[in-house]
Amino acid sequence: MWPQRVLLAALLLSLCAWTDARIKFQTPLQQVLSRQFTNAELAAHMRRFSTRCANISRLHTIGSSVRGEPLLALEISSSAGSEDAKPHFKCIANMHGDETGGRQLLLALAEWLCANYAVDAAARTVVTKTHLWLLPTMNPDGFAAGTRANANGVDLNRNFPDRFGSPPLALTGLEQPETLAVMNWTLSRQFTASANMHEGALVVNYPFDNTADGSSVYSKAQDDAALRYLAKVYANRNPQLKTSPVFPGGITNGAAWYNVNGGMQDWNYLKAGCFELTLELWEDKGGADLQVLFDNNLLSMLDLVLRSTLGGLRGKVRRQGTGAPLEAKIRVIGSTTMTTSTKKFGDFYRPLAPSATPYLVAVRLPGRTETRLFNVTIPASGAGVSLAVTFP
Structure with missing residues (x-):
């Protein structure tokens, strides 16, 4: 009879072999939806993607964090790395370090596009008719520390030049490396629209995010109709947003919800002419079921990219x-x-x-x-x- 410890060791080896085999035969999409990646794993995956899907992608470094982590952006396009007449759209996630689901969601979107652009009409249109930019983490230091703020303790979504600044939208000298990197990247191209992914609620938030006196009332942008329309485009394809019991139709004006000074979406709209939405995609910060998150948001992401760039x-x-x-x-x-x-x-x-x-x-x-x-x-x-x- 085999000793009990020998049998246990054999069982453990078999289990490890089965686990290794299961992981080995996962598709790249399944891999990114199976767990949360560390910063090193995320960067390594993006580098592998840019090689594996080189015909539709280019990897860019747009800057670095306070602690020197690279801010990596994937450009998805059949003409990635080239200048042409196609419109540009960007998605940013993990601006708040403890809001983590968007990191894997953007990697999953990239994987889905790579796997499906040859057979799916929407994927093919995104890849061949636009330049889609994905920045899975704007705040890698905050992610590593499990904090909302960056390594200097600054909330990056309160760190952009504000429309009520003196003068309006002027640099204050307090902008963080991550903020400046995104500002320079945004102004380096003509981005038509963008999305900023967050957690802590279920709603699509559109400009303006603040008021002159700080009151929480509807703060109407001059392109209110277009911004509300894009917010509805996103919410209508997401079952959780569309049926929200809190926000009618799953959308809200930013300031009508609560005031944010120095927010990224207002700066994008006013300074760069880029129509940005803030997407709150999971109620529990850091607790998103990644497969459900992807299933609920894939069609919304595709629709938003296509309607904002090729519509209108x-x-x-x-x-x-x-x-x-x-x-x-x-x-x-x-x-x-x-x-x-x-x-x-x-x-x-x-x-x-x-x-x-x-x-x-x-x-x-x-x-x-x-x-x-x-x-x-x-x-x-x-x-x-x-x-x-x-x-x-």
């Missing part, structure tokens, strides 16, 4: 006769938000909500008074309307 208003500005691209300013009358067509390609993208009443859109070249005016009606489907604009 888009177009090209060209030189009459030669067809050379022109940089121009595009403004919807009634809003101060300016969209700029790119110098190199003359393209522009601008979120707008469906409306039976036409929008009046003005297009003007810098330094010139001549303006082209267009009436634009966005259909109820949200499908994009394209303009072809020429100047002599």
Whole structure:
């Protein structure tokens, strides 16, 4: 008869072998949804992804944390690493170190796109028609410490230049390395829209996030209709958000919920012309069931990317006769938000909500008074309307 300890050792070896085999045969998507990665594991996975899915991705370092951890962003696109006329969208997670689900959620989105872009229409459109940027952790130091704040004890979502600052949106000198990295990255490209993933509630939050006197009342942005529309686009595909007993339709204006000074979404909207939403995706911080989180948010993420970049208003500005691209300013009358067509390609993208009443859109070249005016009606489907604009 075998000694009991020998049998126990054999059983443990068999169990370890079974576990190793199970892990070995997990798909990359299953792996990222099986557990929370450490910072080192997250970085290693992103590097492997950029090699394994090199035909649709490029890995970028946009800066580093207080403690020197790299802030890694995956660019997902069939033309990743190249300049072209496609719109840019970004997703940021783990801004608060103790809100962890978004880290794995963004890795899962990348894996799903890599596995499905050849067979799924939505995945193919995202990959071939846009540049999708994923920053799984903005606050790796806070994650490692299990704290909301960064290594300097600063809440990064109170650290951006504020619209009620003096002067408005001006740097204070107190911006953290992580904040400055995201600001510089955002301004380095023309991001059409973005999403900032959080936990602690179930709701989609849209600008503005604060009021001049700090009161918790609805603080309406000039593009309120477009921002509310994008918030609904996200919430409508998420069963938990859509049926929220707390927030009708699963959405809220930021300041109507509570005031946030120095928030990232207001800075994005006002400074970069980037329509950002704050997504609160799990009620218990750090306790998300990763598979449920992914199942509930996949369609929402895809819809938000596609509706905000390829829906609404888009177009090209060209030189009459030669067809050379022109940089121009595009403004919807009634809003101060300016969209700029790119110098190199003359393209522009601008979120707008469906409306039976036409929008009046003005297009003007810098330094010139001549303006082209267009009436634009966005259909109820949200499908994009394209303009072809020429100047002599």
